[in-house]
Amino acid sequence: MKLTQEEYDKFEQKIHAAISEADVRRAWDHLITDVLGESIHEEQEYRDMTISNVVIEFKDKGMFKNSKESPKFKEATKGRIFKYINRLSKKSNMPTSAFIGVVTDGQCTSIVTVENGKVDSGNLLSVNFNNIEYVLRVIDKGMRVPLTSSNLIDDFGPLSKYGGPVILSMYSALNADLQQKGNNKTKLFFNEWKNLYGQVSTMPKNKREVVLKELGFPLDAGLSEVLFTINTYNSFLVKLLAAELISTLPISSYSKFSETIGLTSKNIFTVLKSELELDNFFESSNIHNFVSEVLFSWYTESTNKPSNMAEKVRAICLRLSLYDISNYQAMRSGDLLKDFYQKLVPDKLRKSLGEFYTPDWLVSYMLNKLGSLEDKTILDPTNGSGSFLLQAIYKKKEIYQRKGLGSQEQLSKILSEVYGFDLNPLAVQIARVNYLFAIYDLIIDSPGITVEIPVLLSDAIYVPEMQQGTDKYVYTIGSNVADLHVELPKSLVDSRQRLVKTFSILNAAIDHNGKFEDCLPSLQALFTNEDASFFKTLNNTFDKVQDLHKKSWDGIWFQIIQNFFWSIELPKMDIIVGNPPWVRWSSLPELYRERVKDTAKLYDIFSEHKRYGGNELDISALVTVSVADRWLKNNGVISFLLPQIHLQNDSSSGFRQFKIGKYHLIPQIIEDLQNISAFENVVNKPMIITLKKGTNDPTFPVEYKKWISVDNKKVVKNNAALSDVLMTRDVRDLLAKPLKDSPRARWIYGTRQQLPIFDKLLGQPTYHGRKGITTDLNGIFFPRILNQGNGLVQIETRPSAGRVNIGPAFRTWVEQDMIYPLAKGSRNIKRGEFVSDDSIVAIVPNKGIQDRDYKDAQKQMEKLPKMKAYFERFEAVLRNRSTYRNFMKGAPYWSVYNVGNYTFSPYKVSWSEISSKVNAALLEESVSKLKNKIVIPDHKLFFVPFKDRDSAMYLMGILNSSIIGDIVTNSTVSTSRGDILKDLHLPLYDKINPNHQALVSYLKSASDVDQKEIDRLIKKIL
Secondary structure: OOOOOOHHHHHHHHHOOOHHHHHHHHHHHHHHHHOOOOEEEEEEOEHHHHHHHEEEEEOOOOOOOOOOOHHHHHHHHHHHHHHHHHHHHHHHOOOOOHHHEEOOOOOOEEEEEOOOEEEEEOOOOOOOHHHHHHHHHHHHOOOOOOHHHHHHHHOOOOOOOOOOHHHHHHHHHHHHHHOOOOOOOHHHHHHHHHOOOOOOOOOOHHHHHHHHHHHHHOOOOOOHHHHHHHHHHHHHHHHHHHHHHHOOOOOOOOOOOOHHHHHHOOOHHHHHHHHHHHOOHHHHEEOOOOOOOHHHHHOOOOOOOOOOOEEEEEEHHHHOOEEEEOOHHHHHHOHHHHHHHHHHHHHHHHHHHOOOOOOHHHHHHHHOOOOOOOOEEEOOOOOOOOHHHHHHHHHHHHHHHHHOHHHHEEEEEEEOEEEEEOHHHHHHHHHHHHHHHHHHHHHHHHOOOEEEOOOEEOOOOOOOOOOOOOOOEEEEEEEOOEEEEEEHHHHHOOOOOHHHHHHHHHHHHHHHHHHHHHHHHHHHOOOOOOHHHHHHHHHHHHHHHHHHOOOOOOOHHHHHHHHHHHHHHHEEOOOOOOEOOEEEHOOHHHHHHHHHHHHHHHHHOOOOOOOHOOOEEHHHHHHHHHHHHHHHOOOOOEEEEEEHHHHHOOHHHOOOOOEOOOOOEEEEEEEEEEEOOOOOOOOOOOEEEEEEEEEEOOOOOOOEEEEEEOEOEEEOOOOOOHHHHHHHHEEEEEEEEEEEOOOOOOOEEEOOOOOHHHHHEOOOOOOOOOOOOEOOHHHOOOOEEEEEEEEEEEOOHHHEEEOOOOOOOEEEEEOOOOOEEEEEHHHHOOEEEEEOOOOOEEEEEOOOOOOHHHHHHHHHHHHOOHHHHHHHHHHHHHHOOHHHHHHOOOOOOOOOOOOOOHHHHHHEEEEEOOOOOOOOEEEEEOOOOOOOOOEEEEEOEEEEOOHHHHHHHHHHHHHHHHHHHHHOOOOOEEEOOOOOOOOOOOOOOOOOOOHHHHHHHHHHHHHOOOOOEEEEEEHHHE
């Protein structure tokens, strides 16, 4: 639909000349017919005009007297439209909110809706081009737009008519602001966000271009800038949605927020900054502390906004005003905003950020397992979009409604029982909007109540701490850009009511460019018993916030500080539940790692293994112990979705102590979801772990449920119904316990019958596995073999074999002295069989990693000029290898690691580090192109070296047995099996033992090994 200037001019002439109601009707009749081509139904059942689901009521010219309080306006809305829409609703069996009313007296027009039995009229719109075009769009739509994620994406997605232009305008403004000389607020906010939250992993050029094309951005756009733009846009849109919802309440200062902003604001960005970004609209509507981040408000003050950006933002506001916000059932599970964000940010980009939202069926399942939530306090300390909070709210509402509690009492209980916080400001804003939608019906029935959504911008790990030897808290907020060091007296932090009042006083002084002395009398009147040191501490914090204000970094800093300190005052919870972020320690921003390192040491969370101590720890383990310590009651329960590897990898050994001070986190039940894809289109290996805080020592074994499939499938759809999942799931009831009598030990699981059998085979290892050679540049050390002859071998590098650029494929002839057959990963290792790949070989220049080995290798290399020249070609990248730099001091630059006499043993029993099942094979002299040469395993293989073949055959048979396979599979991580023998106490080979001889003889003679026969023979041995 498009209104032309000519069509508008004709209408304006007719409406200007109109006097009676009939004149007004005819003017609109002609306009609607000409522009929309609609068939108009007049005077049906006393309705002046009906078009689809739109009812239009006309009055004589000027009868509204430009006031919504005039008798004729009230008659048209409450007397006529209300009655007509209710009648149509009953007749069509559609909710009243699906219909739209339009009332006009030829001078003013208003859009009217009927919701919750009440009339809600919009702004009185005068006759001008923009207003008339807006009314025509309302009529053209025919009914209000249902609030669904698909409609939001269609209207406001990155390639949509309304959203796309605004996103690209924001991106243009951001780039221009960042390139502008000197400092500006956008630069400050962008750098702050990037340092704290904007860690975008590297992405190959082809994948990056696919993402950018999918979003409609230029193909050379930076991913950080793109993500900041999308987050800014998303934050703007969800706040706009919340404001539109609040504007339907009688307490709102706007009757229809989006319509008002879109049609009546002369400077739309000034209004958006004040009302939306600085929280004034929500505060005036008794929704306190609703917006507590300023990072995404930069667009309102950018000096480089495209000239038409204001009109594009107006178009979004007017489009949103057509939505049926009151019919918000799609919001009830949190699906809408979660789905919108997931569709706004392409899968590839979200996966690179580690952003995975918990499916609703899984949220429901976890909450149901916790029993009744009646009168229970509950916290999600990494709440994301708020899925766990929302479902907890709806469960509590059902309970309290059954008990007959009134709306205000229900609201009061929910606000004091359901808490969340998150470190990401966008997640906090989305969760607050979702929370608001969840309690909206209770707010309607509780007039005059002030609401503060208990979703905090706060950290689950790094929280304010008492400064040693003082009575004050210290905390640093922001990155090195903001670097706000806060000091607050303990007596102030202990009383949130006084903290809020104090910050209100200080903030007022900041806003008016005042000094601390200006607000000192008010503070002294509030704190009559405090000494000078109390006010000096406040003065220090005031000065730091004022410094930011002077740098144009004004905003709501005291509100942000208040949020972080609010977390200290939260009550101890009955239940903590959620899905904390899964991020490796080494992947965290350096600044954040430094801030939380002391907390990690406090809980002794790092592994005792030096190589795994920090880099490999998943931060979800630290979140678990930290929140349980600070916010969980004694005898309270914490249930988290965590990586299952926490139970079995070396880097999580500190977590497995389940110890926080005098308390234990006692394992209650584990639900292993590794075998199913609970997160659609995501490969991860989650478990639901439920722990109870108490002073007793944990007891083992504990219940361990292993999910095998759902509806005979491995993938569970995100939109699956929990009832369907429960009805069709296949679950094995098992038990789990530590491998040995150590709190840090890996866990093993099995049936009640299996665990005692496993115990007999666990203990001091009788065999020790070795790791294959580590090169760090497989493309150079594991080349293709093309030809051979006269003692030389023609080889070709493999540039695609790693991430480091080694240049294009390079062919050359080299001496064959250092070249060996290669066993590379699981593809070469089958059960009982080494499958050779003749096309790739290994270059092994040194036979050990001691000084003498390096000297011997250097001497040999001098005798091999072609091999020496080959390595010289790649000297720069070889010297830059991390293993070479960190662990091979004094070695020639072409040396490899994890090599020794054992590497050249004639027989090696080998298995893959990465495998779903245990498969062991015997590596012996090659019968391939490089005849009579020892096969060399790469770093993805482990092996045990042997001098005689029978001993090797014996161990290979044992490792391929079902019982050993079960032990290894049930106690190690499939992606890092490592030395599977380190906890196995196996009988050594005895050539005179008949059972040992029988096993070896069978393996030698059998052309096709039978698993049942292997297990029968092994049973006699073990």
